[in-house]
Amino acid sequence: MKLVKVCGMREATNIREVEQAGADWIGFIFYPESPRFVHEVPDYLPRKSKRVGVFVNAPKEKISETISLFGLDLVQLHGNESPEFCENIRRSGVKVIKSFRVGDEFKEEEVEPYHGKCDYFLFDTQTSLYGGSGEKFNWETLLNYRGNTFFLLSGGITPGDAEALKTFSYPKCIGVDINSKFEISPAVKDAKLVKQFIKVIKNPGNKIDNKTLLI
Numbered sequence: 001m002k003l004v005k006v007c008g009m010r011e012a013t014n015i016r017e018v019e020q021a022g023a024d025w026i027g028f029i030f031y032p033e034s035p036r037f038v039h040e041v042p043d044y045l046p047r048k049s050k051r052v053g054v055f056v057n058a059p060k061e062k063i064s065e066t067i068s069l070f071g072l073d074l075v076q077l078h079g080n081e082s083p084e085f086c087e088n089i090r091r092s093g094v095k096v097i098k099s100f101r102v103g104d105e106f107k108e109e110e111v112e113p114y115h116g117k118c119d120y121f122l123f124d125t126q127t128s129l130y131g132g133s134g135e136k137f138n139w140e141t142l143l144n145y146r147g148n149t150f151f152l153l154s155g156g157i158t159p160g161d162a163e164a165l166k167t168f169s170y171p172k173c174i175g176v177d178i179n180s181k182f183e184i185s186p187a188v189k190d191a192k193l194v195k196q197f198i199k200v201i202k203n204p205g206n207k208i209d210n211k212t213l214l215i
């Protein structure tokens with residue numbers, strides 16, 4: 001597992017810190033109900049990390065406008081967007097991540113129509129929210145995923161999960177998405193914790209520093 005996406009960013013200084021910590025992808029939430037909603041273009045946008053825009057059932061026009069305004073590289077769709085909608089957004093020249101909420105059992109039939117219509121899947125926890133719940137699901141459920149689309153693991157991932165993730169070797173999993181469990185306050189990430197986590201994830205020889213976890 002090599003790729004780390006840090007989602008729910010909003011403030012220029014914090015974005016810069018998280019980029020320097022080694023985040024491959026940095027996510028911005030464009031869902032007005034979220035405490036991480038991005039109201040305006042921050043003074044700094046990542047240059048090295050790829051920019052991901054997260055949307056929930058937003059109209060195509062709104063997504064296109066935001067792609068231009070923020071120079072997005074990827075669009076993450078967290079609502080009930082259809083496979084055709086994903087394909088349509090993909091034609092704008094961005095990569096598309098379709099998120100699915102996973103409950104007690106993995107539903108292959110839910111994801112099946114999306115193969116070939118988007119670039120990646122993201123598996124998050126089934127809750128009453130569209131995302132950002134901080135809740136974890138049973139990762140073993142994904143043993144039933146037989147598809148070929150690469151995916152990101154998400155849902156309540158904590159700094160302490162770095163060790164367990166070293167042995168998470170599902171062939172189609174390309175990385176993890178971290179969010180609320182790394183926050184000091186909504187949309188503000190603890191850059192030290194993010195840095196530690198990335199160091200361990202990318203270099204399995206490293207161990208998580210327990211002192212950092214106590215911050």
Ligand SMILES: O=C(O)c1ccccc1N[C@@H]1O[C@H](COP(=O)(O)O)[C@@H](O)[C@H]1O
Pocket residue numbers: 007008027029031034035036054056078122124130131132133134135154155156157177178179180181
């Ligand atoms: O973070 C949010 O507020 C949010 C709102 C609506 C859709 C997605 C959202 N975030 C995404 O949710 C997952 C899991 O986050 P967490 O670790 O459980 O806090 C993550 O993919 C975020 O991109």
